[in-house]
Amino acid sequence: MSEPAPAPRTEQRDGYTASSDPARLDVDAIHTFLTACYWSTGIPRETVARALAHSLGFGLYAPDGAQVGFVRAVTDHATFAYLCDVYVLDAHRGRGLGEWLVGFALDDPALRNLRRLILATRDAHGLYAKFGFTAPKWANAYMDIVRPDIYLAPVEPRQGAE
Numbered sequence: 001m002s003e004p005a006p007a008p009r010t011e012q013r014d015g016y017t018a019s020s021d022p023a024r025l026d027v028d029a030i031h032t033f034l035t036a037c038y039w040s041t042g043i044p045r046e047t048v049a050r051a052l053a054h055s056l057g058f059g060l061y062a063p064d065g066a067q068v069g070f071v072r073a074v075t076d077h078a079t080f081a082y083l084c085d086v087y088v089l090d091a092h093r094g095r096g097l098g099e100w101l102v103g104f105a106l107d108d109p110a111l112r113n114l115r116r117l118i119l120a121t122r123d124a125h126g127l128y129a130k131f132g133f134t135a136p137k138w139a140n141a142y143m144d145i146v147r148p149d150i151y152l153a154p155v156e157p158r159q160g161a162e
Contacts, residue, residue, distance in 0.1 A: 015063035042151035083119040
C-alpha cells in the first residue's frame with residue numbers, strides 16, 4: 001500500500017521560490033527548454049508531460065512567478081534516484097540559483113536518505129561535486145544505451161517485436 005504524497009515544500013531566496021509542488025510545474029516552459037538542449041533535442045511535449053507524471057519535479061520560480069529552472073528525479077523512493085533535466089535559464093544564471101535548486105531537491109524527504117543517486121553531466125561537474133557526486137567508483141561496471149537523436153527520427157520497432 002502506498003503512502004499519501006507529502007505536502008509540497010517551498011523555500012524563498014532573493015525573491016525566487018523553489019518548490020516541489022507538481023501542480024506548479026509549467027510543462028510548456030520545461031518543454032521549451034528541453035527540446036532545445038543538447039541532451040533531449042526535439043523531445044515531444046507529450047514525452048515531457050509523461051516523464052513529469054512519473055518523476056519528482058522541482059521548479060525554480062522568478063519573483064514574477066515564471067518558471068526559470070527545473071530539476072527532475074527518477075526514483076524508486078527506497079534506494080535509488082537519477083537526477084536529470086537540471087537547468088536554470090540563462091537570464092537567471094550567475095546568482096547561485098542552480099546550486100540552491102539542486103540542494104533543495106537533494107534535501108527532499110524522498111531523496112535525502114537513498115543509498116545511490118546518479119546523474120550525467122557534460123559540463124557541471126564542479127556544481128555536483130559540492131553535493132558529494134564523484135565519478136563512478138566502478139566506472140567500467142556502468143553500461144547504458146544512448147540514443148541522442150531519438151526524438152528527431154521515427155523509432156524503428158525491434159526485430160521480432162509486433
